Amino acid sequence: MLTEKILFYVFAAILIFAASMVVTVRHSVRAALFLVLAFFTAAGLWLMLHAEFLAIVLVLVYVGAVMVLFLFVVMSVDLDQGRLREGFGRHMPVGLLVAGVVIAEMVSILSIDQLAIVAPESATVAVNNVEAVGQLLYRQYIYPVEIASVILLVGIIAAISMTLRGRRQSRYIAPAEQLAANKRDRLRVVDLREPASTDSSAESKGDDN
Amino acid sequence: MDSLIEIFLGMWQWLPVAAQTVLVILAQIIAITIPLMLGVAYFTYAERRVIGSMQVRIGPNRVGYFGLLQPIADGVKLFFKEIVVPVKANPLLFYLAPVLTIAPALAAWAVVPFQPGWVVADINLGLLYVLAITSMGVYGVIIAGWASNSRYAFLGAMRSAAQIISYEIAMGFALISVLVAAGSINLTDIVMAQQGSAAHWFVLPLLPIFVVYFISAVAETNRAPFDVAEGESEIVAGFHVEYSGMTFAVFFLAEYANMILICTLTSLLFLGGWLSPFEGIPGLEALFSWVPGIVWLFTKILMMGFMYLWFRATFPRYRYDQIMRLGWKVFIPITIVWLVLVAAAVVAELPWWFD
Numbered sequence: 117m118l119t120e121k122i123l124f125y126v127f128a129a130i131l132i133f134a135a136s137m138v139v140t141v142r143h144s145v146r147a148a149l150f151l152v153l154a155f156f157t158a159a160g161l162w163l164m165l166h167a168e169f170l171a172i173v174l175v176l177v178y179v180g181a182v183m184v185l186f187l188f189v190v191m192s193v194d195l196d197q198g199r200l201r202e203g204f205g206r207h208m209p210v211g212l213l214v215a216g217v218v219i220a221e222m223v224s225i226l227s228i229d230q231l232a233i234v235a236p237e238s239a240t241v242a243v244n245n246v247e248a249v250g251q252l253l254y255r256q257y258i259y260p261v262e263i264a265s266v267i268l269l270v271g272i273i274a275a276i277s278m279t280l281r282g283r284r285q286s287r288y289i290a291p292a293e294q295l296a297a298n299k300r301d302r303l304r305v306v307d308l309r310e311p312a313s314t315d316s317s318a319e320s321k322g323d324d325n
Numbered sequence: 326m327d328s329l330i331e332i333f334l335g336m337w338q339w340l341p342v343a344a345q346t347v348l349v350i351l352a353q354i355i356a357i358t359i360p361l362m363l364g365v366a367y368f369t370y371a372e373r374r375v376i377g378s379m380q381v382r383i384g385p386n387r388v389g390y391f392g393l394l395q396p397i398a399d400g401v402k403l404f405f406k407e408i409v410v411p412v413k414a415n416p417l418l419f420y421l422a423p424v425l426t427i428a429p430a431l432a433a434w435a436v437v438p439f440q441p442g443w444v445v446a447d448i449n450l451g452l453l454y455v456l457a458i459t460s461m462g463v464y465g466v467i468i469a470g471w472a473s474n475s476r477y478a479f480l481g482a483m484r485s486a487a488q489i490i491s492y493e494i495a496m497g498f499a500l501i502s503v504l505v506a507a508g509s510i511n512l513t514d515i516v517m518a519q520q521g522s523a524a525h526w527f528v529l530p531l532l533p534i535f536v537v538y539f540i541s542a543v544a545e546t547n548r549a550p551f552d553v554a555e556g557e558s559e560i561v562a563g564f565h566v567e568y569s570g571m572t573f574a575v576f577f578l579a580e581y582a583n584m585i586l587i588c589t590l591t592s593l594l595f596l597g598g599w600l601s602p603f604e605g606i607p608g609l610e611a612l613f614s615w616v617p618g619i620v621w622l623f624t625k626i627l628m629m630g631f632m633y634l635w636f637r638a639t640f641p642r643y644r645y646d647q648i649m650r651l652g653w654k655v656f657i658p659i660t661i662v663w664l665v666l667v668a669a670a671v672v673a674e675l676p677w678w679f680d
Contacts, residue, residue, distance in 0.1 A: 119343065145471060149418075152464070168450055172457045180460025181490060184467065188486050191471050191479070246449060246510060 124164060131157040144190045152183045169245040353445045357434050365581040366396035372634050379638040406570035411474055414567070418472035423568070423575035426465025430582040433458045437589055438513045440599050440618045451512040452500055455590065456493075459545070462583065463489045466547075466554065466564045469576070473567035481563025484645060485547055485554030491652040492544040498660035499538040502531055502667045503594045506679065516598035522605030526597040530670070530678045533663050535595045537656045539632070542587040544648065546580060548633060550640035551648055558642075584633055585626065592625035 134154040141147045155178045162171035253261050337345070370385065370392065377384025385392035410416055436451040438444035448454060463486055470482020504510050506527055507518040519526045528535045544551040555563040565576045592598055599618030603609035643651070671679045 149468070168448070169453075172450055172453050176453065176457040176460055180457060180463075181493065184463055184486055184490055187467055187471075188483065191467070192483065246453075 120164065124161070127157050127160045127164070131161065145187065148183065148187050148190050151186075152179055155179050155183065167245070169249050350445075357445065358431060361431070361434065361582060361585065362578065364585055365578055366400065368581050368585065368630060369399070369577075370396045371630070372637070375631065375634045376638045379635070400574070403570055403574040408570040408572055409567070411567045414474045415472040418468050419567075420572070422465050422469035422472060423572050423579070424465075425468060426462055427575050427579040427582065429458045429461045429465075430579045430586065433586055436512060437586070437593070438516065438598070439622060441513065441517075443619070444513065447511070447513060449511050452504060452510045452515070452594075455512075455586075456497060456500060459583070459586070460489075460493055462579070465576075465579070469568070470564040473564075475567050477560045477562070477566045478564050480560050481554045481566070485564060488547070488551065488554065488648060488652075489545055491649060492541040492656075495537055495652055495656035495660055496541040496545060498657060498664060499534045499541065500594070502534045502660065502664045503527060505664065505667050505671055506531060508671070512593055516593055516600065519597045520600060520604070523597065523602045524605075525678065526595065526600075528595040530675075531595065531663070531667065533659055534667075535591075537660055538595070539587075539591055539629070541652070541656060542591065543633065543636060544652065546583045546587060548580075548584065549637040550643050552642060553645050553648065585630065588626045588629035588633070589622070591629050592622055596625045596629075598622055598625075 131154055134150045134157060137150040138147050138154060141150060155174060159171040159174045159179070162174065340348070373395070374384040374392070385395040388394040388398045410419055433455050435445045436448055436454050438447070466485045466489075467482045470478045470480075470485070473479075503515065507515040509515055509518065547554045553559075553563075555565075560566070565573055568576060599622040601610070601613055601616065601618070601621055603613045673679075
């Protein structure tokens with residue numbers, strides 16, 4: 117129990133540290149890397165609650181795929197740090213106002229008695245974790261899952277159709293045409309000897325090199 | 326001798342339970358890592374010899390008999406080389422990148438069974454764990470490319486990131502077909518689902534998936550003909566161009582450890598793992614029943630490893646857009662169609678394989 121507690125506090129400390137670094141660190145690539153660390157630590161915490169499936173899926177989807185694409189973009193874009201900070205003072209009052217409203221909302225919701233925060237209990241798994249999630253998704257919540265998947269499918273198709281550009285823009289050479297060409301089509305040997313011997317030039321043109 | 330064992334047992338019981346657990350886990354890690362590292366060392370030797378003979382030349386044959394000590398010599402050489410950090414590189418991330426590359430390559434072995442019961446952690450989510458852990462390997466590459474402060478390294482990292490993400494999808498779909506066919510995500514159960522005879526192995530009912538999986542795996546490990554991330558002729562050495570000495574060696578170790586991991590997974594998922602190929606054949610089954618399962622597994626791993634080397638010696642490098650086309654427009658549709666077919670076959674309890 118003690119080791120579990122120590123592990124929890126270590127993970128929690130890393131998670132909070134990483135999350136606060138995401139919003140405070142100056143460099144966007146570093147911020148993205150701290151976000152990766154935050155996701156990974158969160159997965160560790162879920163693992164400690166015996167939610168193995170969710171933990172592994174979090175790593176697989178967010179750490180393994182989403183954040184890689186994110187880094188990909190952040191690294192390719194050369195952000196001008198100076199220009200980003202330009203209007204900091206001007207926008208600060210609005211920012212503070214929004215932050216204040218969000219904090220007030222969260223406090224007011226979380227302080228309601230019914231929502232008193234209890235530590236999440238670790239899953240008591242009689243069936244294995246995947247099976248439990250599968251039963252829930254495909255038995256109890258089958259319609260929401262199906263509707264969500266159809267919406268996602270539409271989204272995918274819409275995104276792909278945006279990359280279709282009617283006529284082909286790039287000019288290319290078909291390899292088959294290239295291979296079918298022979299020397300005769302491209303090369304003409306002109307005889308440049310004395311113009312007097314017109315007969316011989318006609319002959320040499322006939323056998324074409 | 327007996328008294329020594331007694332003393333040892335006495336000391337063992339004297340240790341607190343927590344220390345015992347830690348020591349057992351450490352011993353298990355060492356028992357996997359050391360053979361793996363030796364395997365990596367001799368995989369590089371095998372690569373040079375095999376490709377050498379495919380290209381009608383000799384390959385390393387100077388150090389030790391038949392050049393057998395060549396990998397050791399290479400290791401020692403790399404160990405004593407200076408580690409150069411480029412100017413204006415990010416030192417922390419620069420050193421972190423090789424570690425981030427090799428850690429997943431080693432961590433994934435935790436769930437790989439070598440024989441019934443011979444597995445460090447026999448978790449229910451084995452296959453998913455492998456997929457999640459191996460998908461982290463790309464960070465090492467990206468961070469290496471970015472932290473080196475070099476155009477070549479960065480280009481290599483970008484290419485590698487795009488390629489790994491693309492082929493992970495095809496690979497994931499291929500694995501879904503396997504787990505639908507086996508009805509489990511636990512690797513031991515998947516092997517056990519292939520019991521019966523060599524004709525029961527998933528390589529037959531899932532043949533296109535097997536091909537897609539292995540080719541995607543070659544792309545995932547950035548090996549020829551998909552090695553655009555390194556592309557010597559275009560971007561020098563890609564993401565690890567700025568690395569020298571041991572930091573480079575760690576990238577190298579990770580690449581080969583990943584290759585061996587992929588070969589092992591392919592053997593487990595499609596080729597019946599530790600099951601004997603002579604199972605179910607009247608005379609031969611009894612004749613070979615004394616062979617331990619791990620020998621069959623290693624034979625299959627070596628076969629798949631040879632395929633890797635064969636590919637490298639045979640095929641010219643793919644162009645970047647061709648790689649993307651193959652992954653997205655060929656492999657993913659194949660895997661999706663076959664997934665539907667496999668699911669139908671499992672529901673219909675197709676005789677022989679899924680009954």
